[in-house]
Amino acid sequence: MQVMQQESTTLPSRSSARKGSGANKRKRKNKRRKGGFLRFVGRMITVMMLLGGVAMIWLFFTPSGNNVRFLMADTLITTQHRHWAKYIIGQAELDKRVAAYQKSFDDMGTEKDTHTITLPSQEEDEETQEEKPLIEVEEVSGTGYHGYVLTVNDPTKIRLGVPAKRGKGEKVSSMVARTGAVAGVNGGGFADPNWKGNGFKPIGVVISQGKLYYNGISKNASTQVVGLDKQGKMIAGKYTLDELDKLGIQEAVTFQPRIIVNGKGQIRSQKEGWGIAPRTAMGQREDGAILFVIIDGRQPGYSIGASLYDVQQIMLDHGAVIAANLDGGSSSVLVKEGGDIVNKPSSEYGERYLPTAFLVFEDPEKVDIPNIWEGLRPQDIDAGKK
Structure with a gap:
């Protein structure tokens, strides 16, 4: 009896056996699940690697892939991350591409502009004139972009605004509010070291109210300008300061390229459109009205941006006979x-501080725009000082 009792105590109960069996089943089930998940992850990685390999072959070894690759590079070239483009097309190709575009831009500025404008005659009976507002704002959109066209029906109402204080640029919204302008658009470029510039050191020249406010070029050098003469005719192209003086330049900044000359588009296709980016451009119709195109960008789901070809086509569709690019991004x-602010600027830090803006006034003769660069030499201005 004692032996039988001892042996019986070593046998597991039925409930214990069932528990052990259930635990083993759960372990095997969990193991299968874990193995299945790992196999799934492995397959996904394999598929992604295969797709990545196919994509790389397509990008680097097919004509359509090369077009996309260069479009990506051109888009980066127009941003503050230009150096990243070398990882897509290589440093040598990047340098070559930038040089080619620069030459193309220079060539766009050499054709003689012969366009004329016909402003409403002051002797015309006011009752027979169609009443037009000073400004009109229209939304525009296309493949991948959204933006606005600002039409200024009287070009003589435009003045070039500059910051109120030395040492730092000014937001266009601040310029508009401070001066009482009815509208404003960003103007020329500026020195922007490490993309942290203070917006106070312009590139090239700044001319406001017929006076040279800032000169960053040598005496006999030429520069690509965008602006207006005393009669409200748009001036855009490559000129020396003496030539600009003879043309009676009134308001101007340095920027490029000119994209429409004598009613003809200068950019032949999207391929030459200098990538996709936020854009600003200025143009003029035969009746004298000034067109500003402002395109938002770098905002997926809303607007990625436009090429210069897109902007050119918008200008042509609106009757521009001359047009030129302004600072963008x-x-x-x-x-x-x-x-x-009407549009949606792309900077994550909000509206930028800038050296110049084209401002529209009901009565521009009453506006005081002092020269804050007077007495300063370009080499004495620290573009990165906060």
């Missing part, structure tokens, strides 16, 4: 009376 902004 995170500088692109359209502001209405009171300082209200």
Whole structure:
């Protein structure tokens, strides 16, 4: 009896056996699940690697892939991350591409502009004239982009605004509110070291109210300008300061390229459109009205941006006979009376501080725009000082 009792105590109960069996089943089930998940992850990695390999072959070894690759590079070239483009096309190709575009831009500025404008005659009976507002704002959109066209029906109402204080640029919304302008658009470029510039050191020249406010070029050098003469005719192209003086230049900044000359588009296709980016451009119709195109960008789901070819086509569709590019990227902004921003600037830090803006006034003769660069030499201005 004692032996039987001892042996019986060593046998597991039925409930214990069932518990052990259930635990083993759960372990095997969990193991299968874990193995299945790992196999799934492995397959996904393999598929992604295969797709990545196919994509790389397509990008580097097919004509359509090369087009996409260069479009990506051109888009980066127009941003503050230009150096990243070398990882897509290589440093040598990047340097070659930038040089080719620069030569193309220079060539666009050499054709003689012969366009004329016909402003309403002051002797015309006012009752027979169609009443037009000073400014009109229209939304525009296309493949991948959204933006605005600002039409200024009287070009003589435009003045070039500059910052109020030395040492730092000014937001266009602040310029508009401070001066009482009815609208404002960003103007020329500026020195931007490490993309942290203070917006106070312009590139090239700045001319406001017929006076040279800033000169960053040598005496006999030429520069690509965008601006207006005393009669409200748009001036765009490559000129020396003496030539600009003879043309009676009134308001101007340095920027490029000119994209429409004598009613003809200079950019032949999207391939030459200098990538996709936020854009600002200025143009003029035969009736004298000035067109500003402002395109938002770098905002997926809303607007990625436009090429210069896109902007050129918008200008042509609106009747421009001359047009030129202005500073774009995170500088692109359209502001209405009171300082209200119309578009959606792309900078994550908000509206940028800039050295110049084209401002529209009901009565520009009463506006005081002092020269804050007077007495300063370009070499004495620290573009990165906060």
